[in-house]
Amino acid sequence: MTMAIEVTARHGAARAGVITTARGRITTPCFMPVGTRGVVRTLSSADLDDLGAQIVLGNTYHLMLKPGAERIGRFGGLHRFQGWDGHILTDSGGYQIFSLEPGGNVRLDDHGVTFRSTYDGSTHRLTPEGAVDIQTTLGADLQMVLDVCAALPASPAVLRLAVDRSADWAARSRTAFLARERPELSQLGIVQGGTDVALRVESAQRTVALGFDGYAVGGLSVGEERTVMLATLTATLPHLPADQPRYLMGVGDPVGMVEAIALGIDLFDCVLPTRFGRHGTILSMAGRYNLKRAENADSDRPLDDECGCPVCRRWSRAYLRHLLIVDEPTAPRLLTMHNVWWTLRLIEAAREAIGAGTLDGLRSRLLAAYG
Amino acid sequence: MTMAIEVTARHGAARAGVITTARGRITTPCFMPVGTRGVVRTLSSADLDDLGAQIVLGNTYHLMLKPGAERIGRFGGLHRFQGWDGHILTDSGGYQIFSLEPGGNVRLDDHGVTFRSTYDGSTHRLTPEGAVDIQTTLGADLQMVLDVCAALPASPAVLRLAVDRSADWAARSRTAFLARERPELSQLGIVQGGTDVALRVESAQRTVALGFDGYAVGGLSVGEERTVMLATLTATLPHLPADQPRYLMGVGDPVGMVEAIALGIDLFDCVLPTRFGRHGTILSMAGRYNLKRAENADSDRPLDDECGCPVCRRWSRAYLRHLLIVDEPTAPRLLTMHNVWWTLRLIEAAREAIGAGTLDGLRSRLLAAYG
Numbered sequence: 108m109t110m111a112i113e114v115t116a117r118h119g120a121a122r123a124g125v126i127t128t129a130r131g132r133i134t135t136p137c138f139m140p141v142g143t144r145g146v147v148r149t150l151s152s153a154d155l156d157d158l159g160a161q162i163v164l165g166n167t168y169h170l171m172l173k174p175g176a177e178r179i180g181r182f183g184g185l186h187r188f189q190g191w192d193g194h195i196l197t198d199s200g201g202y203q204i205f206s207l208e209p210g211g212n213v214r215l216d217d218h219g220v221t222f223r224s225t226y227d228g229s230t231h232r233l234t235p236e237g238a239v240d241i242q243t244t245l246g247a248d249l250q251m252v253l254d255v256c257a258a259l260p261a262s263p264a265v266l267r268l269a270v271d272r273s274a275d276w277a278a279r280s281r282t283a284f285l286a287r288e289r290p291e292l293s294q295l296g297i298v299q300g301g302t303d304v305a306l307r308v309e310s311a312q313r314t315v316a317l318g319f320d321g322y323a324v325g326g327l328s329v330g331e332e333r334t335v336m337l338a339t340l341t342a343t344l345p346h347l348p349a350d351q352p353r354y355l356m357g358v359g360d361p362v363g364m365v366e367a368i369a370l371g372i373d374l375f376d377c378v379l380p381t382r383f384g385r386h387g388t389i390l391s392m393a394g395r396y397n398l399k400r401a402e403n404a405d406s407d408r409p410l411d412d413e414c415g416c417p418v419c420r421r422w423s424r425a426y427l428r429h430l431l432i433v434d435e436p437t438a439p440r441l442l443t444m445h446n447v448w449w450t451l452r453l454i455e456a457a458r459e460a461i462g463a464g465t466l467d468g469l470r471s472r473l474l475a476a477y478g
Numbered sequence: 479m480t481m482a483i484e485v486t487a488r489h490g491a492a493r494a495g496v497i498t499t500a501r502g503r504i505t506t507p508c509f510m511p512v513g514t515r516g517v518v519r520t521l522s523s524a525d526l527d528d529l530g531a532q533i534v535l536g537n538t539y540h541l542m543l544k545p546g547a548e549r550i551g552r553f554g555g556l557h558r559f560q561g562w563d564g565h566i567l568t569d570s571g572g573y574q575i576f577s578l579e580p581g582g583n584v585r586l587d588d589h590g591v592t593f594r595s596t597y598d599g600s601t602h603r604l605t606p607e608g609a610v611d612i613q614t615t616l617g618a619d620l621q622m623v624l625d626v627c628a629a630l631p632a633s634p635a636v637l638r639l640a641v642d643r644s645a646d647w648a649a650r651s652r653t654a655f656l657a658r659e660r661p662e663l664s665q666l667g668i669v670q671g672g673t674d675v676a677l678r679v680e681s682a683q684r685t686v687a688l689g690f691d692g693y694a695v696g697g698l699s700v701g702e703e704r705t706v707m708l709a710t711l712t713a714t715l716p717h718l719p720a721d722q723p724r725y726l727m728g729v730g731d732p733v734g735m736v737e738a739i740a741l742g743i744d745l746f747d748c749v750l751p752t753r754f755g756r757h758g759t760i761l762s763m764a765g766r767y768n769l770k771r772a773e774n775a776d777s778d779r780p781l782d783d784e785c786g787c788p789v790c791r792r793w794s795r796a797y798l799r800h801l802l803i804v805d806e807p808t809a810p811r812l813l814t815m816h817n818v819w820w821t822l823r824l825i826e827a828a829r830e831a832i833g834a835g836t837l838d839g840l841r842s843r844l845l846a847a848y849g
Contacts, residue, residue, distance in 0.1 A: 146801055146808045153792065174800040178776065182796065190792040208492040226804075362521045405549065421524060421561040425553065430517055436807055 110249070110293040110320040112352045112355035112373060116462040120344070120371040123461040126352050129291035130194055130248050133161050133302035133409075135352070135373040137243045138359065138454045139196060139394050140447050144169045145179075145189045147447070148381055149440040157417065158448050162194040162249070164376050167241050172224050172231070176241045184246025196376070197247035199238040199280075202325075202357075205256050207293035215255065217272065233250055235276040236283040243287050252280035252324065254297045259329050263363040273299045274313040281317045293320035295354060301326060302335050306341040309339065311346035326370075328358045335368055345373050361390065362477045365470050384443035387431050390450065394476040398442065403428045416448035481620075481664040481691040483723045483744060487833040491715070491742040494832040495742050497692075497723050500662035501619050506723070506744040509730065511752065511818050515540045516550075516560045518818070519752055520811040523562035528788065529819050532564040533620070535747050539574035541604070543595050547612045553784045555617025564824075567747070568618035570609040573696075573728075576627050586626065589644065604645040610654040614663065621693070623651035625668045627697050637672045644670045645684040648666055652688045664691035666725060672697060673706050675713040682717035692723035695743075699729045708737055715742050719816060732761065732824055733848045736841050739828050751821040755814035755824050758802050761821065765847040769813065773801045787819035 110136065116123040126133040140147045140155065141163040146156065147163060155163055182188045185195055204213055204222045214221040219234030238253040241416060253276055257269040277296050285295045296319035300306035314322060323342055327336045340355070347353055354374045358364060359377020367375070380390060387398040391411035398410070409419035410427065418427070418441045420476055430438035460466040483506065487494040490633040496502040511518045511526065518526065518534060526534055536556055540611045541547060556566055574592045574632055576586055585592045587843035590605030608625040624647050628640040648667050655665045667690035671677035685693060690790065698707045711726070718724055723744045729735060730748020738746070751761060757771040769781070770800040780790035789798070801809035829839040 144801070144804050144806055145797070145804050149807045149811075151808050151812060152792075153788065169804075173804050174775070176795070178796070181776065181793070183780065188797050189796075404545070405552065407553065417524065423553065423559075424550070425545070426516070426559050426561070428600075430515070433515050433540075433544050435515055435523050437519045438808065440520075440811065441522060441808065457750070462725050 110352060111198060112169055114349075114457075117338070118461045118464055118466045119369065121369045121461045121466055122373070123458045124373065126373070128194065128293060129247055133194060133245035134369045134458065136246050136364075136454050136458055137161055137374050137436075138166050138364065138450050139185050139374060139376040139382055141166075141378045142189070143233035143378075144173070145185065145440065147443075149385065149436075149443045150381075150447070152189050155191065155193065156281045158444065159451055160193060160447070162196055162374075163191060165195055165197045165245065166203060167197050167238060167245070168233075169366060171200065171233075171241050171475075172226055176244045178243040180246075184244075184347065186246060194244070194248045196249035197245055197251065198356075199242070199244045199253040201238070201253045202256055202467065204233065205258070205396065216277070223240060230312075235280040237407055239280055239283040243289055243292065244396055245282075246292070248292060249321070250284070250294045250297055252277045252294065252319075254299055254325060256326050259301055259326070261301055263303070264305055266303055270300050270306055270310045270313075273297065274310065277314055277317055277319075280321065280349060286307075295321040295323050295352075297323045297325040297356070298343055298347070299326050300343075302331055302339050304339060307339055307343045308346055311343050315346065315348060319351075321354060322347045323354040323356050323374075325356045327355065328363065333363060333366070336363070337370065340367060340372070359450065361473050362470075362478070365457055365466070365473055368454075368461075369466060369470060376452070381428055381443050384446040385439040387428075387438070387442060389442065390446045392472070392476060394478075395417060398428050398431055410442075410445050411449060414445065414449055414452075416445050416452075418442075418445040418448075479733065481723060483692075483722055485720075489832045489835055489837050490740065492740045492832045492837055493498075493742055493744070493829075494829045495584070495744065497744070498608035499565065499619055499664060502563060502837060504567055505829065507735075507825050507828055508532055508734065508745050509821050510745060510747040511537050512747055512749045513560070514749075515544070516556065520756065520807075520814045521752075521818070523560050524565065525815060526562065529815065530822055531818070532561060533567055534618065536568045536618065537574060538571035538609060538616070539566050541568075542571065542604075542614060547615045548692040549623055551615040551617075552729045555615075557617060561567065565619045566617070568613045568616055568622065569727075570613070570622045570624040571604050572609070572624045575604065575817065576629070588646070590624075604664060607654040608649055610619065610665075614655075614658050617663070618760045621663060622668055622694065622776055623648045623665065623690075625670055625696060627670065628672060630672055630697070630700050630702055632672055634674070635672055637670075637677055641671050641677055641681045641684075642686055644668065648685055648688055648690075652690065664693040666690055666694050666723075668694045668696040668716070668727070669714055670697050671710075671714075673702055673710050675710060678710055678714045679717055682714050684745050685721060686717065690722075692725065694725040694727050694745075696727045697733065698726065704734060706736070707734070708741065708818075711738060711741050711743070730842050731819065731848070732821075733841075736828055736837070736844055739825075739832075740837060740841060746825070749838045751817035752814050753764060755817040756810040758799075758809070760813065761817045763843070763847060765849075768792070769795060769799050769802055780812075781816050782820060785820055785823075787816050787823075789813075789816040789819075
């Protein structure tokens, strides 16, 4: 079963659509909150229901270490374990392995990667086939192949090796996934190549040739200028099938998402709304701001004047700032709720703007507010 | 306006009833969660709605320091500030002053108490009249007089001085409260006297003579044996008016509450259910247990087999233990929700048992489970 996307509206290269899976429908574009350890930090799956989230991410790296994929499997998979009926996408674990252990402790070879647990230092090994096994045990609806993510800037030789290895691992991942015969689950390939356009095009072609259910663009938004990221996307996306979902990994800032939507991206994930929320940085249509600033101490306004989230409907900036200042754990939770709601509604607004032909106006407004 | 209690059922000295205030009705017996800094730690007022809480406590000591009573007053009071339409009871601040600064930094004199802020070390002064002012500015529906709480064990002379001072301060508090002419608010006197029965009786008589809207028993459950606490209560309660609410301050353990209900107490507050929840200690009808224990790692059972709370309906012990072990802030929140729900339902069960004449059975069951 191929996870198809039905495009319901277009505006230039931008598209609004519906992805259909065995679990249900996902309207796109779609932002996916990150639930690293089987939960979106400070929230619960009941909160995700209330926020109208459609997909939540889980992190293979963390879940395989604690509580362990086999344990979750004995509970019937991650959906049942975390009490969530919506879609789940799991990454392959590769990104965490490379980013959590930048200074060593990671041994990469042609066959896989050996690393030490961030929890207890114990040694583990992940292979393309192992990543498929784990994600299938977790029962993830959307699964990612294990790839090699080169840290930018990288030399041409390093990028070349990463692309070659990722292509080889993608082929092995696809074979392993198809051998499991779980047609209700989907697998996405990942395009790498840094900001080298020729390498990106080559990676896209080699990945598409393997026939995945959808395609992700990885290794972007890792420090490069936004214009460089968008130029890379512009060159890459025409080489991905128009009738399958396109996922830009790790991008979740308001401008970056709307710019990428304009280029034809369907899916996003990012820790930005949740991490910002925990630290008191508020997303609003007037831009982002630090709630701790003194000017909010007596403000009776909601976090965002235009927001209809459960937090903005009930509490003032002054109250939420007070909770944050005195270190009440309710504060990071409520601010996370606002930021996730705001981000989900922003993407819904982009979806509507595609249908109405007003995406340029939304983009201009965000650029003015977020610079 | 006197805050009357209408007794709807009796079983021995135990009573079920309804307290009517200008804000509304409170069915009793009633457990009041503690929202120290304008919030019940890890929860929100929306959660209190969902849990069916009737009253939440606020702490004068903390709120006067941060964000400041005047600031809350500018928002129209604590109800509006924290987005809560139910009842609010505020303590006088005295207990925190004496318990937060046991080693000094507190200067007590006949007129009031001078202390240093736990936040920034700044010097503040609280008098009986000042405590009334602050609580009235906060708009608390139920207010407590500033009293002197002697740490137990205490010498007869120390207890005597505390009772005399508390009686003097109570008279000044009552005068100050009545002068504010806020008939929609109620004020409760506090009986002190340690575990000295004669002193307790004297304190009760002197407090009742001042004509408060309700009466609290303070200075118990501070380390003495439960039998001693219950004997003190037994001697004290006949000296409080039968037609006014009786509040046992700081008691919230299951057995202690049910025993005190049997003696005729109507209101309770305690941080026990919330503090236990944050640290993974679970209240259940089978007793309390530590969720972190290895035996829960693969348990598909809810926290309490008999509980219908939103947490028990959705998540297993194994999942909640996992969140606790990996230090996800969702864990203290969900465990707090369970413990508060469980405690509120226990008190409702006691209320029903009073009507059905089965309070002894409930007490026996709790004694067997909690020892």
